[in-house]
Amino acid sequence: MSLFTHLRSAGLLGVLFAVILGTAPAAETKWWNQEWTIRKKITVDPADVVTEPLAAATVLVRLHEGNFAFGSVKEDGSDLRAVAADDKTLLPFHVEKLDPLLNEAFVWVKVPDVKPGAPVSFWLYYGNSGPSATAVADSKATYDAETLAVYHFAEHGSAPSDATTNANTALEAGGAADGTIIGTGLRLDGRKLVKLPASASMKWEAGSALTWSAWVKLSAVPANGVLFSRREADRAFVVGVDAGVPFVELNDGANGVRTPAGEAIAPGVWRHLAVVVGGGKATLYLDGAVYGAIDAPLPALNTESVIGGESEGAPEGRVGLAGELDELQISKGARLLSAVKLAALSQGATEKAGKLVAVGSDEESGHGGGEGELAKHFSLIKDISRDLTIDGWVVIILCALLALIGGVVTVFKFLYLGKITKATNAFLKHWEHLSADLSVLDHGDEQSIRSMGGKATPKLQKVLRQSPLYNLYQIGFSEIQHRVVSAREEFTGLSGRSMEAIKATLDGGLVREVQKLNSQLVFLTIGIAGGPYLGLLGTVIGVMITFAVIAKSGEVEVNSIAPGIAGALLATVAGLAVAIPALFAYSYISTRIKDAVSDMQVFIDEFVAKIAEAYPETH
Numbered sequence: 252m253s254l255f256t257h258l259r260s261a262g263l264l265g266v267l268f269a270v271i272l273g274t275a276p277a278a279e280t281k282w283w284n285q286e287w288t289i290r291k292k293i294t295v296d297p298a299d300v301v302t303e304p305l306a307a308a309t310v311l312v313r314l315h316e317g318n319f320a321f322g323s324v325k326e327d328g329s330d331l332r333a334v335a336a337d338d339k340t341l342l343p344f345h346v347e348k349l350d351p352l353l354n355e356a357f358v359w360v361k362v363p364d365v366k367p368g369a370p371v372s373f374w375l376y377y378g379n380s381g382p383s384a385t386a387v388a389d390s391k392a393t394y395d396a397e398t399l400a401v402y403h404f405a406e407h408g409s410a411p412s413d414a415t416t417n418a419n420t421a422l423e424a425g426g427a428a429d430g431t432i433i434g435t436g437l438r439l440d441g442r443k444l445v446k447l448p449a450s451a452s453m454k455w456e457a458g459s460a461l462t463w464s465a466w467v468k469l470s471a472v473p474a475n476g477v478l479f480s481r482r483e484a485d486r487a488f489v490v491g492v493d494a495g496v497p498f499v500e501l502n503d504g505a506n507g508v509r510t511p512a513g514e515a516i517a518p519g520v521w522r523h524l525a526v527v528v529g530g531g532k533a534t535l536y537l538d539g540a541v542y543g544a545i546d547a548p549l550p551a552l553n554t555e556s557v558i559g560g561e562s563e564g565a566p567e568g569r570v571g572l573a574g575e576l577d578e579l580q581i582s583k584g585a586r587l588l589s590a591v592k593l594a595a596l597s598q599g600a601t602e603k604a605g606k607l608v609a610v611g612s613d614e615e616s617g618h619g620g621g622e623g624e625l626a627k628h629f630s631l632i633k634d635i636s637r638d639l640t641i642d643g644w645v646v647i648i649l650c651a652l653l654a655l656i657g658g659v660v661t662v663f664k665f666l667y668l669g670k671i672t673k674a675t676n677a678f679l680k681h682w683e684h685l686s687a688d689l690s691v692l693d694h695g696d697e698q699s700i701r702s703m704g705g706k707a708t709p710k711l712q713k714v715l716r717q718s719p720l721y722n723l724y725q726i727g728f729s730e731i732q733h734r735v736v737s738a739r740e741e742f743t744g745l746s747g748r749s750m751e752a753i754k755a756t757l758d759g760g761l762v763r764e765v766q767k768l769n770s771q772l773v774f775l776t777i778g779i780a781g782g783p784y785l786g787l788l789g790t791v792i793g794v795m796i797t798f799a800v801i802a803k804s805g806e807v808e809v810n811s812i813a814p815g816i817a818g819a820l821l822a823t824v825a826g827l828a829v830a831i832p833a834l835f836a837y838s839y840i841s842t843r844i845k846d847a848v849s850d851m852q853v854f855i856d857e858f859v860a861k862i863a864e865a866y867p868e869t870h
Contacts, residue, residue: 282616283334283338283339285616286381287377287384288323288378289378289613290375290376290378290613291375291613291614292373292611293360293608294372295310295362295365295371295609296370296607297368297370298606300539300589300592300596301592303367303588304364305364305366305587305590306364306395307363307395308365308593308594309360310360310362311357311359311433311608312357312359312608313604313605314355315354319356320613321356323377323378325379325384326349326351328346328349328356329384329386330384331346332376333358334375334376335374338374342361343392343393344358344360345359345389346358346388347359347433347434357434359414360375378615390414390415391414394414394415397582397584399453399583400413400415400417400447400580400581401414401415401580402437403578404427405434406424406435410423411424411425417453418450419450420448421558422445422446423445423446426438426443428575431468432466432577432578432599436575436577436578437576439478439573439576440571440573441571445557446558453553453556453581454553455549456549457503457551458548459583461488461527461529461549461581461585462525462584462586463526463580464523464526464595465490465524465579465580466523467521467522467574467576468519468521468575469492469574470574471573472494472495472517473570474568475569475570476493477489477559477561478490478559478576479556480556480561481554481562482552482561482562483550483553483554484504485502485504486502486503486550487550487552488500489501490526491572492516495515495516495518496512496514497516497524498512498535508545509545510545511545522538523536524537525539525595528549529584529585530585531546531548532547533545533549539592539595540592541588558579559571559572632821636821639821640792640796643818643819643822645789646822650785650822650828651825653774653777653782653785654782654833657774657833657836660772661775661840664772664836664840668840671768673717674718674721675718675719675720675847677711677715682703686861697732700728700732719761719767719850722760723851723855723858724858726760727862730753731753745863745866745867750859750863757859761851761855765844768848772837779837780830782825782829782830783823783826785826786826786827787826789821789822789823789825790820793820793822794815797812
């Protein structure tokens, strides 16, 4: 197959002309800030999860080594920015965890206007190591005014902090649990309680609305297990799991009501629990689906809340739950079903969560940092090309063809030399063993020679055929076999004339192998020698035309001369762009070929010496 057949089959010629002639339109994309070099598109696709419009939703973006370049972000994440799809509006966000060593990050972003069946996208920018990249993450702005408290439990050794503006930090530290569903969580042992303050923002009015949610993974499911409780006098709000059955219990002082029993949950699995109270009704959700409901109003409570067990004054028989808890959120409004489902399904670590909040691939800017100058150069070259004459375009097209052909030759040669090296190494391993005892080939046929005395399998022979040494070996032993067979029982060894004839045949094989190694290298030499001359020709013609035009018009000024001269010099640049890579490639390939030729010469000498020892002439 010829070189041009390779080019045509690869479709490279069409691509080349499309690029040169500008038939492929270049899409221009906006970029929020030129100092940021990388961005990725985050798409929140509510699909059938959101059935009513949400004014805003705080979504979790999971980043890992498969979708984020941790080596390009600052260690403290201060260069992270969340920007709306218009590439202008900054979105509130905060980072729960960013660990470049573990290649793991959790970023919470407030996404506005989430509508049913309408994906909403935003950009996550990073990659600015300069002084302008100062931290702007703000957890307090990430949540709406109805959110009373949010606990990520990302602390180690300190009390869980509240991510909202209400500053409802816990009154004591809990046990940290690493590797939970969202980074670090709270470890529950059934005994140690974590209390939340009785602040002004956490005062619950009787009959008001409330939303409570959390992720939980239990290690055991005892009877009357309590996960969260708040009591004052004979009023209470309790969330728990009774023998594997989640429940919410409300007591407004007159009577206590608990949601009916449903399907039990198994220990060791992360589940999302949510309670929405409003309009005299309380609904318990499990993983975003309705689990149970009761007719009961929210009681008036203004006391400390307890995580991991019961408050003081609880009935007997209540026990704290053991396991892990993460992402506890409390809001004073009754969240819509869509909001509960979106939180439950998007915050998880499942495949559906990855589809709900899809993290796109990185896009790199041609503007940020040091790349800004490069972009300016390309822009200038684009402007200069507009002043090129037809002669200049012809030269540049020819140079591009030379560059493309030279590139294809280089790639094919690299691949070919790689195959030769691999095959030669495999052959030398077998030759080392075979040369120690050549008697195995004394009366062998061609198949025995090809298999190196039965040691090389058909699959290995296919690999070995790529090696010039193997081809020379076959030539040499074919010559020996011919003499052994022709002499039959009268064979008394190889004479000096026979050895000279065998060596001459091997030298002929060497020449043919060298020709194969050097084939098509002429295209590189043409690029090296012809590229600069073609470019110079284009430049001379361009300068000549420019001065001829100036002479006719009589206008001698920089603005009339500079564009023509710059356009003419572009042809020289094109010629040098062909020659320089071709020169480097040719030098490297030539060195590899010289090494291969040296290996063949050494092998021929070794082969002849081994044969002379194995088949000495006897009288």
